[in-house]
Amino acid sequence: xxxxxxxxxxxxxxxxxxxxxxxxxxxxxxxxxxxxxxxxxxxxxxxxxxxxxxxxxxxxxxxxxxxxxxxxxxxxxxxxxxxxxxxxxxxxxxxxxxxxxxxxxxxxxxxxxxx
Amino acid sequence: xxxxxxxxxxxxxxxxxxxxxxxxxxxxxxxxxxxxxxxxxxxxxxxxxxxxxxxxxxxxxxxxxxxxxxxxxxxxxxxxxxxxxxxxxxxxxxxxxxxxxxxxxxxxxxx
Numbered sequence: 001x002x003x004x005x006x007x008x009x010x011x012x013x014x015x016x017x018x019x020x021x022x023x024x025x026x027x028x029x030x031x032x033x034x035x036x037x038x039x040x041x042x043x044x045x046x047x048x049x050x051x052x053x054x055x056x057x058x059x060x061x062x063x064x065x066x067x068x069x070x071x072x073x074x075x076x077x078x079x080x081x082x083x084x085x086x087x088x089x090x091x092x093x094x095x096x097x098x099x100x101x102x103x104x105x106x107x108x109x110x111x112x113x114x115x
Numbered sequence: 116x117x118x119x120x121x122x123x124x125x126x127x128x129x130x131x132x133x134x135x136x137x138x139x140x141x142x143x144x145x146x147x148x149x150x151x152x153x154x155x156x157x158x159x160x161x162x163x164x165x166x167x168x169x170x171x172x173x174x175x176x177x178x179x180x181x182x183x184x185x186x187x188x189x190x191x192x193x194x195x196x197x198x199x200x201x202x203x204x205x206x207x208x209x210x211x212x213x214x215x216x217x218x219x220x221x222x223x224x225x226x
Contacts, residue, residue, distance in 0.1 A: 032211045042204065042218035090158060094212050102147045102208040106158030
């Protein structure tokens with residue numbers, strides 16, 4: 001069964017802390033994505049990557065960075081967490097050039113609270 | 116740019132009622148359209164999709180038809196169950212692999 005695994009389901013951090021959210025997929029997908037989900041705003045794309053060591057800004061990249069050193073792993077980094085980054089973070093992956101183009105496979109989410 | 120507009124929720128229905136969740140979109144070119152569902156405590160999963168005009172996507176009793184003339188992709192189900200309670204997201208991709216999502220519509224089905 002295909003799987004996207006996010007390392008932490010719930011995190012509580014303090015303002016100014018550096019936060020790492022890890023995501024691993026076992027489907028050999030080229031594309032990986034980080035979204036944040038907020039009530040009334042839906043899903044907003046933070047960063048994405050179409051290949052190892054490649055990254056592209058999404059719609060709301062400010063305050064975030066990412067790392068993709070290996071194909072299966074895509075990390076989201078909050079360099080200095082702020083309270084407005086309290087949110088649910090969703091990682092997703094997809095296959096390039098596949099017949100099911102556009103189908104994203106999501107992890108269960110990481111709920112981050114910044115105090 | 117691309118955008119998706121969904122009806123606001125929550126939508127509360129009795130079991131066996133008919134469901135419609137409206138979705139309209141703005142996009143250049145010919146996007147593919149999707150409905151994703153998020154059950155409580157879980158990530159999103161694909162419910163159905165349509166890749167060209169007049170296509171009908173269907174799955175688990177849900178249907179949606181790609182209407183280019185009205186730029187719509189409304190989700191319907193003839194008889195909802197309590198287990199259908201979830202948040203439903205309409206989305207589109209205009210090429211490549213990035214999806215643009217709507218804000219989501221929460222559905223609550225009561226006995």
